[in-house]
Amino acid sequence: MTRALGAARYGSVLTFALAGLLCGTFTVRLPALVHRLQLTESSVGVALLCWGLGALLTMQLMRVVMAKVGSSGVLRVAAPLCAASLVLVAVAPSFPTMVAAATLFGMAFGVVDVGMNAQGSTVEQAYGRPLMSGMHAGWCVGAISAGLLGTAAIAAGLSFTAHLVMIALVSLPASLAIGRTYLSEPAAEGTSGTRGTSGKRGRMPGIVYLLGAITFGAFMIEGVVADWNGLYLLGTLGAPESVAALGYPVFEAGMLAARLSGDRLRDRYGARGLIVTSGAAAAATFLLVIAAPSAPLAVTGMFFVGLSVATISPMALSLAGTATDRPGPAIAQAGAMGYAGLLLGPVVVGFLSTATSLRAALGIAVALGLLVAVAGRFLPAVMRTAAPPAGRARPHETDGTAGDAADKTAADAGGVPEHLPVAA
Numbered sequence: 234m235t236r237a238l239g240a241a242r243y244g245s246v247l248t249f250a251l252a253g254l255l256c257g258t259f260t261v262r263l264p265a266l267v268h269r270l271q272l273t274e275s276s277v278g279v280a281l282l283c284w285g286l287g288a289l290l291t292m293q294l295m296r297v298v299m300a301k302v303g304s305s306g307v308l309r310v311a312a313p314l315c316a317a318s319l320v321l322v323a324v325a326p327s328f329p330t331m332v333a334a335a336t337l338f339g340m341a342f343g344v345v346d347v348g349m350n351a352q353g354s355t356v357e358q359a360y361g362r363p364l365m366s367g368m369h370a371g372w373c374v375g376a377i378s379a380g381l382l383g384t385a386a387i388a389a390g391l392s393f394t395a396h397l398v399m400i401a402l403v404s405l406p407a408s409l410a411i412g413r414t415y416l417s418e419p420a421a422e423g424t425s426g427t428r429g430t431s432g433k434r435g436r437m438p439g440i441v442y443l444l445g446a447i448t449f450g451a452f453m454i455e456g457v458v459a460d461w462n463g464l465y466l467l468g469t470l471g472a473p474e475s476v477a478a479l480g481y482p483v484f485e486a487g488m489l490a491a492r493l494s495g496d497r498l499r500d501r502y503g504a505r506g507l508i509v510t511s512g513a514a515a516a517a518t519f520l521l522v523i524a525a526p527s528a529p530l531a532v533t534g535m536f537f538v539g540l541s542v543a544t545i546s547p548m549a550l551s552l553a554g555t556a557t558d559r560p561g562p563a564i565a566q567a568g569a570m571g572y573a574g575l576l577l578g579p580v581v582v583g584f585l586s587t588a589t590s591l592r593a594a595l596g597i598a599v600a601l602g603l604l605v606a607v608a609g610r611f612l613p614a615v616m617r618t619a620a621p622p623a624g625r626a627r628p629h630e631t632d633g634t635a636g637d638a639a640d641k642t643a644a645d646a647g648g649v650p651e652h653l654p655v656a657a
Contacts, residue, residue: 237416241356242364244414246371248308248349251404251411253375255319256342257485258400260376260459261383261478264467265393270328274464274591278583280328280335281460285576287339288346292572295347304351305415311344312408316401323397350568355416366495366547373489373543380482387475437556437566443611444553445570447508450605451545453574454515454538454598458484460579461586461595462535469591472528480535487539495544504548508609514541516602523595545605546571552612 267277298307318338325331349368357364379400386396459481466477491498499507518541522534553567578597585594 237414238356238359240414241352241416242360244411245349245353245356245368247407247411248312248345248352249368249371250375250378251312251408252315252342252345252349253372253377253485254379254400255315255375255404256459257376257379257481258383258397259319259322259338261380261463261481262386262393262396263460264463264474264477265387266331267464269393270325270331272328273587274583275587276328277460277464278580280332281579281583282576283332283336284339284342285572285580287336288343289569289572289576291340291343292347292569295344303417304348304355305412305417307344307348308352308415309409309412311341311348312412313405315341315345316404316408317341319397319401319404323394323401352415359416365551366492369547370489370492373485373492376485377482377489380478380485383478384475384482387478440556440612441553441566442570443608444549444556445567447512447605447608448546448549448553448567448571449574450512450601450608451515451542451549451574452571453578454519454542454601455546456575456578457582457595457598458535458538461582461591465591465595466528466531470525470528470531472532476528476532480532483532484535484539487536487541488543489539491540491543492547495547498544499548503614504552505609505612505614508545508548508612509606511541511543511545512602512605512607512609514602515545515605516599517541519595519598519602523592523599542602 263277266272272280295307315338318334318341321334322331322338325334350365353365353368382400383396391399462480462484463477466472466480467474502510515538518534518537522531522538525531525534550567550571578601581597582591582594585597
């Protein structure tokens with residue numbers, strides 16, 4: 234392994250962490266933003282909708298831009314812009330200007346999100362072994378840091394504006410420094426079409442759309458927690474703002490724990506079994522959060538919600554990439570459906586809470602967990618693993634009962650089992 238490759242790996246992890254810090258900071262201080270601009274819950278829903286629409290817009294545009302400049306070029310520009318746009322959110326003096334700033338922040342984040350996943354894939358292929366789960370764990374570290382820093386800022390009496398500006402001023406030079414570590418992608422053979430499509434966008438296999446629906450459910454649950462748990466703890470359970478800010482980092486701590494062990498769990502129980510179990514567990518644990526009589530119990534429940542939902546979307550996106558010989562378009566399709574859930578969930582909760590109550594509106598996350606569990610039952614028992622580099626045998630994924638056989642198959646062919654722990 235070259236020094237440049239090692240630096241690129243850690244640079245990718247740090248990019249995920251930085252993105253988690255920026256978005257997490259915006260999320261944990263939503264209650265302060267509501268108080269500062271005297272917003273209603275439906276107004277918060279509108280702001281989050283505009284943020285999501287901005288992100289989805291740039292995600293679509295990146296299909297063209299990435300083919301020309303690659304993920305490294307995109308990230309070197311977009312990551313600093315994402316940090317700078319957070320300043321605009323911080324200083325917005327009114328609801329209309331805040332919505333415009335949130336839209337710009339979402340657009341910048343959309344570029345970063347596509348870029349960091351593409352860069353992670355480039356690094357992963359250069360290594361010749363799975364690394365993406367650890368990179369997504371970096372996001373959790375950044376989000377947890379955002380929550381803890383938010384709690385400290387609230388306890389210190391730091392204003393919403395001052396807090397966001399400080400995070401942006403730290404993130405801007407950090408993003409510039411990390412940008413020096415990125416790998417450049419191999420030159421593409423063409424930009425007019427997608428590999429394996431003969432220049433046409435063919436319809437994906439049905440399983441890709443099923444996996445997209447599972448990703449939709451998982452992302453929607455994550456979005457509901459990220460954007461509404463603070464307001465639920467603050468307004469419904471009467472928690473002080475410093476306690477309400479803990480819900481999100483506790484949720485992300487559960488996500489981090491699950492993602493660090495997700496590959497081993499998948500090897501033991503199989504992707505289908507783990508998705509079904511995780512969906513049911515997400516529904517049960519979120520129901521406990523909604524029924525909690527006090528804020529401390531609800532905050533504790535957030536950890537188990539994160540633990541339950543964390544592995545669903547990474548597994549679904551991974552399986553989408555192996556469901557066809559065109560992994561790029563398949564992952565893009567499933568990912569786009571997932572981000573639609575991330576966008577739709579908080580908005581639906583915002584309007585439902587206005588019509589009923591926030592506690593009742595959060596019940597949508599329980600229903601989504603059950604839908605994920607049901608959809609997971611329709612997945613094949615056995616699916617391919619990701620394509621290994623040239624010269625390496627492809628071990629087969631099972632439902633967790635033949636991991637040793639898969640290891641033996643790979644070893645006999647001179648390969649390495651893909652589910653071995655990834656060491657630094």
